[in-house]
Amino acid sequence: MxxxxxxxxxxxxxxxxxxxxxxxxxxxxxxxxxxxxxxxxxxxxxxxxxxxxxxxxxxxxxxxxxxxxxxxxxxxxxxxxxxxxxxxxxxxxxxxxxxxxxxxxxxxxxxxxxxxxxxxxxxxxxxxxxxxxYAKGNGIISIVISASIFMFMSRQAFVFGFWYFDIRNILEFILWTGTIFVLYQSPKQIAKVVILGILMFLLVSPFHLFWGWL
Known part of the structure; x- marks a missing residue:
């Protein structure tokens, strides 16, 4: 191990x-x-x-x-x-x-x-x-960990609904941008992190919206 x-x-x-x-x-x-x-x-x-x-x-x-x-x-x-x-x-x-x-x-x-x-x-x-x-390591596990962090920071920085998408707070948007720099290792690596993180963000958001409607 x-x-x-x-x-x-x-x-x-x-x-x-x-x-x-x-x-x-x-x-x-x-x-x-x-x-x-x-x-x-x-x-x-x-x-x-x-x-x-x-x-x-x-x-x-x-x-x-x-x-x-x-x-x-x-x-x-x-x-x-x-x-x-x-x-x-x-x-x-x-x-x-x-x-x-x-x-x-x-x-x-x-x-x-x-x-x-x-x-x-x-x-x-x-x-x-x-x-x-291990987010700053090598391989798919590091990519997944980094993308999960990026997803959480995206949830904090942006408000997302069925008909809208907006920045919650300019300071949290700065933190979101800073997260990219903190997790950065190479252009290829950070591109994978951002794409996967955004996909995770979009997948998780509908569940948040669903519970908000109940």
Whole structure:
């Protein structure tokens, strides 16, 4: 099994000191972004500078797109699949922990059900990060993983119906574009990823529309 995975993408060894340093900064980034996200939630948009108000950052950070993108970025830039799993777990732990500590001790309320959703997502994030690490590998498995990521980001960036197709948010469209650059390895590879990802997006969307009608 290890040989099979190494043929898809081979891990790179780095010194323990660098592992600890990278992990520390990833945890710190999660804590900072979680705190900033909650502060934006608690700040009325008309109190923000006009540019930030127009970008609607509070709503942007409350959606999944930015967190999926950052998790994928951390995963594929890690040197090994287990490092990807550990790094993404640290990032989400820092983000979710700081967000809800701010919610409880500063904002003064305790959204238990919503918090449990994010705790579950944090717990499963190492497995997803482990899989995402192989998106930058070789062969059909990497193509399928990359296309699945691209499909999820497309679902976040675009709103799709029977008679319409539109961009949800300009920032999420930028993330969608950034995903292409993150997953890029060669023109042929990214063409396969985009085509397969769009096909998956179109196949999944009718089920979403069907459930929305019920």
């Amino acid at each position: 290890l040989d099979f995975l190494n043929r898809i993408r081979k891990p790179v060894s780095i010194p323990i000191s660098k592992k600890r340093l990278y992990s520390f900064f990833i945890l710190l980034a999660g804590i900072l972004l979680g705190t900033i996200s909650k502060m934006l939630d608690e700040t009325a948009s008309n109190f923000l500078p006009p540019l930030l108000e127009n970008l609607d950052l509070g709503n942007f950070f409350s959606r999944m797109g930015i967190w999926i993108f950052l998790a994928v970025l951390i995963s594929v830039c890690s040197k090994a699949p287990f490092r990807a799993a550990a790094n993404v777990f640290l990032f989400f732990s820092g983000m979710v922990g700081s967000y809800y500590l701010y919610t409880v001790f500063v904002a003064g309320f305790f959204p238990k059900s919503y918090m449990m959703i994010w705790i579950v997502l944090t717990c499963i994030s190492p497995l997803m990060a482990f899989l995402c690490w």
